[in-house]
Amino acid sequence: MPATQRIALVTGANRGIGFEVCRQLAHQGLDVILTSRDPAKGEAAAKKLRDQGLKVRYCQLDTTDEASVERAHRFVSEQFGRLDVLVNNAGVFLDPSREEGPATSAVNAKLETVRETLETNTLGPFRLCQLFAPLMAKNGYGRIVNLSSGMGQLSEMNGGFPAYRLSKTAINAVTRIFADEFRGKGIAVNSVCPGWVKTEMGGPGAELSVEEGADTIVWLATHADPAPSGGFFRERHPISW
Ligand SMILES: NC(=O)c1ccc[n+]([C@@H]2O[C@H](COP(=O)([O-])OP(=O)(O)OC[C@H]3O[C@@H](n4cnc5c(N)ncnc54)[C@H](OP(=O)(O)O)[C@@H]3O)[C@@H](O)[C@H]2O)c1
DSSP: OOTTOOEEEESSOSSHHHHHHHHHHHHTTOEEEEEESSHHHHHHHHHHHHTTTOOEEEEEOOTTOHHHHHHHHHHHHHHTSOOOEEEEOOOOOOSOOGGGGGGGSTTTOOHHHHHHHHIIIIIHHHHHHHHHHHHHHHHTOEEEEEEOOGGGOGGGOOSSOHHHHHHHHHHHHHHHHHHHHTTTTTEEEEEEOOOSBSSTTTOTTOSBOHHHHHHHHHHHHTOOSSOOOSOEEETTEEOOO
């Protein structure tokens, strides 16, 4: 395998932004591991990209299931012995919608919803960083992109949707912690707000296409040295925490 043949793994990639990130990375020549919690959906998504002539393989990965995360890590270590790009994209938005009225407020939020959201959006990515950053460090190269949101910005923090907001503020802390611990080892770790994107989560009224939403993620995932690390980006520009 040539030294430049980069391997990328994307979570929650059977649809939405994750699927588009896989498409764009594969289009740039990376060897992409598309992962999903549901094997049937993920296999079908990977096949769709392979049918376009892209180099994409599939691996099951549920970010809330530690055994599944560890299996994926074993698969990558045994098949490739390396990982160059990790995109922690999988995410859920479980807070009740505005139409459901006061249910969306922090006062009424169910702790179960907060826990479930943190498991998927924060602890899963944390575990993936724990496993894959040391593997990247062995080659002295890595790009980790964590999907965050403007809703996690402390500088813009408002009431409502507490589960999602907490999970995205916390993933930003994960970014800062790993960026610092792996500084000087060739590994760049950054958070991205993709903007308001037309997906199942964003809804049909969103401003951006998936192609636009994936742009900053792919830019950071493939950034040449020296790459920024420990930052929070939207539309390829740093934004406040
Ligand atoms: N769309 C927006 O406007 C927007 C804005 C800001 C940030 N974001 C962030 O961008 C990321 C992608 O969002 P999206 O808009 O593409 O959402 P989406 O269309 O709802 O897709 C979410 C993906 O995450 C997967 N997923 C959920 N829980 C998972 C788990 N436990 N393990 C593995 N995969 C899991 C889903 O799989 P299933 O198909 O199995 O459910 C799906 O593939 C998320 O982190 C989101 O918070 C989105």
